Amino acid sequence: MDFQLPNLTRRDFLAKSSLGAGMILGAPSILKASAPGAPADEIRVGFIGCGKQHEVLFNAMVNIPGIRYVAACDIMKDRLGRTFGAIKSRFGYSIKRYLDAADMLEKEELDAVFVATPDFWHAPHTVMALEAGCDVYCEKMMSNTIEGARSMVAAMDKTGKLCQIGHQRRSNPRYRYTLNELILKEKICGQLINMNGQWNRALSSSQDIVSKPSILPDADTLRRAGFNTGADKELSLEELRHRFLNWRFYKDLSGGPISDLGAHQIDIFNWFMGSQPTSLQASGGRSYFKDREHFDNVMCIFDYDTPQGSARAFYQVLTTTSAGGGYFESFMGTEGTIEISEREAYSNIYKESGADNAKWDKLVQRGLLKKEAAGVAAGGSDAIASYESAPPDQYALPGGLSKAPHQPHIENFLSTIRGEAKLTCDARHALESEAPIYWVNEAAETRETIHFTEEHLHT
Amino acid sequence: MNSNESTTNDLGLTLGILLLRVWLGFRAIITGLEKFGGTKPRDVEVLIDGAANDYGLVETTTDKIYSLSNYQGVPGPLYSKFSSEPFIPDFALGAYNVVLGPALIILGITVLLGIATRISLFAMGLLYTSLTFGLILIKQDAGIAWLGVHIVLIVMALGLAKYNRLAILKKW
Numbered sequence: 001m002d003f004q005l006p007n008l009t010r011r012d013f014l015a016k017s018s019l020g021a022g023m024i025l026g027a028p029s030i031l032k033a034s035a036p037g038a039p040a041d042e043i044r045v046g047f048i049g050c051g052k053q054h055e056v057l058f059n060a061m062v063n064i065p066g067i068r069y070v071a072a073c074d075i076m077k078d079r080l081g082r083t084f085g086a087i088k089s090r091f092g093y094s095i096k097r098y099l100d101a102a103d104m105l106e107k108e109e110l111d112a113v114f115v116a117t118p119d120f121w122h123a124p125h126t127v128m129a130l131e132a133g134c135d136v137y138c139e140k141m142m143s144n145t146i147e148g149a150r151s152m153v154a155a156m157d158k159t160g161k162l163c164q165i166g167h168q169r170r171s172n173p174r175y176r177y178t179l180n181e182l183i184l185k186e187k188i189c190g191q192l193i194n195m196n197g198q199w200n201r202a203l204s205s206s207q208d209i210v211s212k213p214s215i216l217p218d219a220d221t222l223r224r225a226g227f228n229t230g231a232d233k234e235l236s237l238e239e240l241r242h243r244f245l246n247w248r249f250y251k252d253l254s255g256g257p258i259s260d261l262g263a264h265q266i267d268i269f270n271w272f273m274g275s276q277p278t279s280l281q282a283s284g285g286r287s288y289f290k291d292r293e294h295f296d297n298v299m300c301i302f303d304y305d306t307p308q309g310s311a312r313a314f315y316q317v318l319t320t321t322s323a324g325g326g327y328f329e330s331f332m333g334t335e336g337t338i339e340i341s342e343r344e345a346y347s348n349i350y351k352e353s354g355a356d357n358a359k360w361d362k363l364v365q366r367g368l369l370k371k372e373a374a375g376v377a378a379g380g381s382d383a384i385a386s387y388e389s390a391p392p393d394q395y396a397l398p399g400g401l402s403k404a405p406h407q408p409h410i411e412n413f414l415s416t417i418r419g420e421a422k423l424t425c426d427a428r429h430a431l432e433s434e435a436p437i438y439w440v441n442e443a444a445e446t447r448e449t450i451h452f453t454e455e456h457l458h459t
Numbered sequence: 460m461n462s463n464e465s466t467t468n469d470l471g472l473t474l475g476i477l478l479l480r481v482w483l484g485f486r487a488i489i490t491g492l493e494k495f496g497g498t499k500p501r502d503v504e505v506l507i508d509g510a511a512n513d514y515g516l517v518e519t520t521t522d523k524i525y526s527l528s529n530y531q532g533v534p535g536p537l538y539s540k541f542s543s544e545p546f547i548p549d550f551a552l553g554a555y556n557v558v559l560g561p562a563l564i565i566l567g568i569t570v571l572l573g574i575a576t577r578i579s580l581f582a583m584g585l586l587y588t589s590l591t592f593g594l595i596l597i598k599q600d601a602g603i604a605w606l607g608v609h610i611v612l613i614v615m616a617l618g619l620a621k622y623n624r625l626a627i628l629k630k631w
Contacts, residue, residue, distance in 0.1 A: 173514040180514075181507075367507040399505035399516035408515070 043414055046110040046134070047072040048101045048125045049117035050079040053139055057114055057166075058083070060406035062090060064414065071096040073104045075225050078215035099221075101125055105132040112417060115139060118247040119254040120229065123148030126163060126427075127155040135162035137413045140267075141259040142430055144252070146438040149431050153459050156427045162416055164423050165430035167267045168409035169342060173401055176424075178340055179272050181368060182349075188363065189333025190355070192306070195269050195313035197329040199261040202322035203288070206296070209245040216241050229253065249292045256294025257317045258284075258440045261327070268329045268340075269302065269313045270433040277302035277313070277436050279451045284444035288320045296320060300440050336360075337392070344400050348372075353390030360395070370396045431459040469622050476619035479612060484571025486609070487583060491563030497529035498522065532559035540597045547593065555589070562586055570616075573626025577617060584613040 045067050047054055051074070061067060072083045072095055080097045087095050098104035105113070105128060113129040115122060115138040123143040129136045130152075142149035142165055156163040169175045182188050222228070222240040230252025235243070247253040248260050255263075270276060280302055284295030299316045318324075328341035335355035339348045349369065351360050363369045375391030377383075401408070415421035435457040443450050450456070502517040533541065533556045541547050566586065569579040587609045594602040623629065 173516050177512070177514040177516055367505065367509075397516070398507065399512070399518045401515075402500070402502045402517050402519050 041418055042066050042068045043417055044068050044070045044109060044111045046070055046104055046108055046113045047083060048074075048104070048113055048115045048129065049121070050074040050076070050083040051116065054079075054083065054114070054116040055086075057116055057137075057139075057406055057410065058086065060404035061410055063403070064407065064411055066414065069093075069095050070110055071098060071104050071108045073098040073101045075099055075217050075221050076215070101128060105129060105134070110134050112137065112414070119144040119259065120148075120226065120247070120252065123151050126152045130155045130159045130161045130163060133159070133161065135164075135413070135417050137164045137166065137410065138427075139166040140430070140434070141255055141263045141437070142427065142434055144254050144259070146435060149427075149434060149438070150459065153427045153431050162413070162423060163427040164409070164413040164416070165425050165427055165434075166406070166409065167264060167425045167430060167433070168406045169264060169268055170271065170425040171409035171412045172342065172405065173399075173408065174344075174347070174397055175268070175340065177397065178338055182338060183272060183331065186363060186368065188336045188349075188351075188360070188369075189331055189338060190335030190352075191308045192273070192331055192333045193309070193311050194332040195273075195311065195330065196332065197262075197265040197269065197313065197315045197327075198317070198324065199257075199265065199327040200316075200318045200322050200324045201261070203320050205322070206289070206319035208242070208249075211241075211245055213241070216244065227253070249289075249294060251293045254294070255438070256298075256441060257296065257319055258298045258300070258444075259437060262298070262300075262315055262317045262440070263434060263437050264342075265327070265329050266302070266313075266315055266437050267430070267433045269315070270436070272329075272331060273304050273306060273311065273313075275304060275306060276432060276457050277304050277452060279303045279449055280436060280439055280443050281449050282440050282443035283447065284441070295441070295444060298440065298444055300443065302436060342405050344397075347397065349395040349397070350392035351395060352392055360393075364395075367398055370398050372396050428459050432457070435459065472619055472622040473624050476616055476623045477625055479616040479619065480570050480573060480576065480623075483580070483583065483609070483612060483616065484567045487563045487567030487570065489567075491560045491567060492525065494532055494560035494563075495525045495527065495530050497524060497526065499524050530560060532556040537593070537597070541593055544593075544596045546596060559586075573623060574628045575631035576623050576626055576629075577620050578631045580613050580616050580620070584610055587613070 043066060045061075047058075047069075050072050069087045069091065072080055074080045074083075077099070080099075084095055084097055087093070096104070096108060098107075104110075110132075111134065113125075113134045113136050115125045115129065115136060117125055117139075119141055120143070122138050122141070123145075126136050126138045138152070142152055152163060183192070217225070219235075219237045219240055222237075222244050223235075225244075227240050227243045227247070228235050230250070231239075243250055243253065248256065254260065280300060282298060282300035284298035286292055286295060287297055289296040296319045297317070299314070302313045302315070304311045304313065326341070326343065326346050328339050328343075328346045330337060330339040335352050337350045337352075339346070339350075341347050353375065360369070364371050372394040375393045377388070377391050409424065412421055412424050416423050436452065439450050439452075439456060498521040500519050500521050502519055504511045505516040505518055506512070531538075533552070538552070538556065541552050542549065563586070566579055566583045569575060570583060587606050591603055591606045591610075594606065
């Protein structure tokens with residue numbers, strides 16, 4: 001009898017064994033690939049990009065069990081050293097260090113790769129890692145171009161590997177609860193007609209990033225890594241290093257503030273509305289940072305057609321002021337408004353005075369909402385009665401998240417690798433949501449309304 | 460005046476010193492113990508319709524716990540202010556930080572139980588004076604006045620020491 005073992009990789013085993021079927025079938029491959037003594041469901045992780053966002057991800061991962069850190073890659077040796085040191089001091093073992101991602105992917109047996117490189121490298125690194133047989137967690141924005149983002153979806157489909165995009169709010173219990181229970185099930189907002197979101201950041205947080213020159217890569221390394229992309233002249237070392245540290249300011253390297261900050265929140269509009277917008281108007285300017293390629297302040301309006309009727313969303317990203325409540329997304333309906341943010345401090349829920357009191361009281365009794373304060377009229381001699389609406393009562397979510405904001409999203413990714421969950425933001429769904437954002441800068445440049453077609457938004 | 464009359468007349472003063480010992484003793488013991496106190500966050504699952512929610516929403520509450528690892532003799536904000544004072548050398552501040560909590564607890568117990576009451580009260584007075592010294596340097600007038608009240612109570616207790624009949628070790 002001719003019996004052949006299925007050709008299972010270690011990664012396949014991770015998913016299959018958790019389903020209860022692969023323990024025997026997967027044994028040969030797991031024995032081959034796993035480090036001696038390593039638990040069978042330990043996920044072997046590599047990092048591409050070891051900068052600030054990598055640190056955010058790593059700090060959100062350190063409390064998640066079942067991860068074996070294997071290797072990291074960055075063109076800057078100092079950053080690699082920091083990652084190496086952080087893992088060594090926390091977990092007591094060493095990882096391999098690489099200056100080239102392709103080299104790392106070729107030499108290491110990795111289950112999952114975390115990509116936290118500049119936006120223009122997201123697509124090449126993600127596609128490369130998927131094709132190397134790894135599941136990938138890639139930071140948002142998917143790419144600096146919509147074509148790049150589409151190539152990631154294509155690679156995910158072609159390889160059959162997982163590709164989670166770092167819109168971490170999609171795994172945040174507060175956001176999931178708000179959408180599923182409060183908006184969709186209990187419909188506390190009534191008809192959702194308007195959305196409003198913002199990320200207001202102070203000038204002090206929007207300045208150029210500088211670093212000690214001695215730890216930065218040399219000119220050849222930076223050219224090889226594409227930091228001269230789009231330049232119309234030979235760049236000096238100083239110019240290359242400025243691009244390396246401040247890639248968010250350059251059009252060929254990133255999508256600018258609307259992509260960097262706005263992507264998280266416009267994603268929430270599209271996710272909560274369950275649809276893509278139909279049109280876009282935008283305005284922006286280099287009002288303060290006049291020598292930057294991208295707009296420093298952008299405002300945009302998206303129109304939506306929903307089963308409930310038309311709706312619109314206003315979004316602003318300001319890099320010259322922090323006033324106005326920081327960052328949040330607000331969903332304004334006829335009966336209530338939910339103002340939600342990754343920061344609990346910026347989150348509020350309001351009941352319109354005309355909404356059904358008994359319904360809201362019951363929600364509080366059931367534990368779905370917490371009542372905070374009854375609405376109080378502002379009063380004063382400047383109040384004109386005919387102008388005023390009755391003040392809304394204030395409520396809050398019944399609980400929050402006690403982990404780092406990125407941790408649930410990474411946990412979802414790792415659980416999906418083990419076959420225990422489904423990705424909350426795979427590349428296709430991320431692109432459905434991100435696609436309209438790629439057109440904001442163009443709309444702001446031309447000052448023309450963009451009416452979205454399949455051509456604009458297809459994934 | 461016979462001895463019975465004397466004892467009867469002294470009863471108020473005997474109770475007075477006892478009351479001062481109890482107050483000063485507990486004050487010092489609890490203050491010393493608090494230096495080992497800290498908080499530990501605890502997540503409680505949010506209940507919806509009486510059942511745990513499916514989303515992982517939690518309410519974080521904090522429990523107060525005491526442990527050696529929490530120990531901080533001189534509270535953090537005061538420590539950083541004292542450390543920039545030229546009259547307080549670093550080594551002295553470090554030693555004081557280690558000694559303060561245990562010293563308060565030990566002196567509180569000796570005063571409360573009446574073990575070498577006069578010496579214990581005097582040592583406690585010196586300890587509060589040392590605290591006052593630091594507060595003078597950083598101009599914490601309210602704290603200085605508050606410690607001054609403690610010193611007055613200690614002096615009153617020393618003045619009543621000869622009526623200290625309910626004590627374990629009356630010597631010293």
